[in-house]
Amino acid sequence: MINTYEIMETIRMLEEEKLDIRTVTMGISLSDCADSDGAKAREKIYNKIVKYAGDLVKTAEEIELKYDIPIINKRISVTPISLVAAASNDQDYIEFAKTLDRAAKEVGVDFIGGFSALVHKGMTEADKKLISSIPEALAQTERVCSSVNIGTTRAGLNMDAVAQMGEVVKKCAELTADNGGVAASKLVVFANAPEDNPFMAGAFHGVGEGECMINVGISGPGAVKAALTKVKGEPFDLVAETIKKTAFKITRMGQLVAKEASEMLGVTAGIVDLSLAPTPAVGDSVARILEEMGIEVAGSHGTTAALALLNDAVKKGGVMASSHVGGLSGAFIPVSEDAGMIEAVEKGSLSLEKLEAMTAVCSVGLDMIAVPGKTTAETISAIIADEAAIGMVNHKTTAVRVIPVPGKDVGEEVVYGGLFGRAPIMKVSEYSSTDFIARGGRIPAPLQSLKN
Amino acid sequence: MKAIISVIGVDQIGIIAEVSTLLAEEKVNILDISQTILDDYFTMTMLVELDSLEIPLEELKKKLKQKGEKLGVSIKLQHEDIFRSMHRI
Incomplete structure (x- = not known):
């Protein structure tokens, strides 16, 4: 049997030293949700998230009960929306953010990340639409988080994107001036963004990831x-x-x-x-x-x-x-x-x-x-x-x-x-x-x- | 499933009796038990088997918590794997 000292050390770490699991984040690929009709794409996105993550919160709570470990946040990360929404004819992607928000609320997670674009070398038309949608998207949603990768060691820094992101950050703060500019706290500008990060606001489900994963x-x-x-x-x-x-x-x-x-x-x-x-x-x-x-x-x-x-x-x-x-x-x-x-x-x-x-x-x-x-x-x-x-x-x-x-x-x-x-x-x-x-x-x- | 029950608090007569009676009522089998005084606190750890438990785990934890409050001690129940994974390679 595990000895008393070891048991007490674990309990002390959990109770007095605030040890916890910060987040269980489910990464979900939305690459199969693309559609030339934006509304159809959003319906597929919503349904897929609810289907995959429906039991996420319940499962995390069962684990908390079994081990007496606090799991502070339950989160979802998805394929960068600029890739999923690209096939649609929509002029902005604010509705996609709202769909993510709705799905997050339905399954009860704290945050959903992936209103994102990877533009370290250049921007597609979809990337441009996504980036210009960020301020409104974050101001009009509660749980959606956004990130933009503007540089990598292999590609260098996309300074056009850097210039634009300064404006986006400003606008996020201005649109939520009543709440201390809180929308800007849900936006991360990355260099060398990892594809499997479970932490917010920068989590997204990278293109090299599987269908659904737990991080x-x-x-x-x-x-x-x-x-x-x-x-x-x-x-x-x-x-x-x-x-x-x-x-x-x-x-x-x-x-x-x-x-x-x-x-x-x-x-x-x-x-x-x-x-x-x-x-x-x-x-x-x-x-x-x-x-x-x-x-x-x-x-x-x-x-x-x-x-x-x-x-x-x-x-x-x-x-x-x-x-x-x-x-x-x-x-x-x-x-x-x-x-x-x-x-x-x-x-x-x-x-x-x-x-x-x-x-x-x-x-x-x-x-x-x-x-x-x-x-x-x-x-x-x-x-x-x-x-x-x-x-x-x-x-x-x-x-x-x-x-x-x-x-x-x-x-x-x-x-x-x-x-x-x-x-x-x-x-x-x-x-x-x-x-x-x-x-x-x-x-x-x-x-x-x-x-x- | 096997779990560790830990009881920490000020020593008094009958803690083990009270806790083990509750466990027996709920058909929880005690496999091992150790008791010591650690940093002036009564510290008891039990390895228990929950396979015959007839009530949900949540309920048992609630009953243990209430028993702890009555005795003025803290009682926790955790699956043994958390200790095993942290302290054994």
């Missing part, structure tokens, strides 16, 4: 932090070992849930995403892990090195615990969703520039960052370009999810509640990047040798 995203910053309190003052070798062991245990739980859910639903098990995903709850913060390593306040000097160690150790511990690891798999540093990050910004220790540096060594990018409402579309595009360049050059996924909060400025904050938390408005450069963004075209793919 699981774990959480657990609190458990890692608690483990590190036992090795106070010890060298980094021991810090890394401790994180690896904890990550292994956390991931095993994710693997168990993925296996169980896929068996119960009769669906292929996809991947376990090893990301350390914080929540605004006290004790569930990535920033607190960095501070436990000896940084007084997150963002201070040493933060990037601490994060690099954390990110790497989580992966090393996690990969052995699961048969298939994928998605984003790293430490998340969303500002509004992490109590420690929020405090670091408020104390003046964490700036946008430092966050950018941190994203070079971790997953996933500038995430859930509120900036002044007066920030121009070109500046947002330039922020996207900087972040995408880091992803492109370093062969990693990077993303930007910034919210130019209408009517708010530095010193104020915006409150979203729930998993989205609250965000202090962060300072952006006052100088213009307009001429840079106006150039358009493509930034060529980087050289893959002569690395220095």
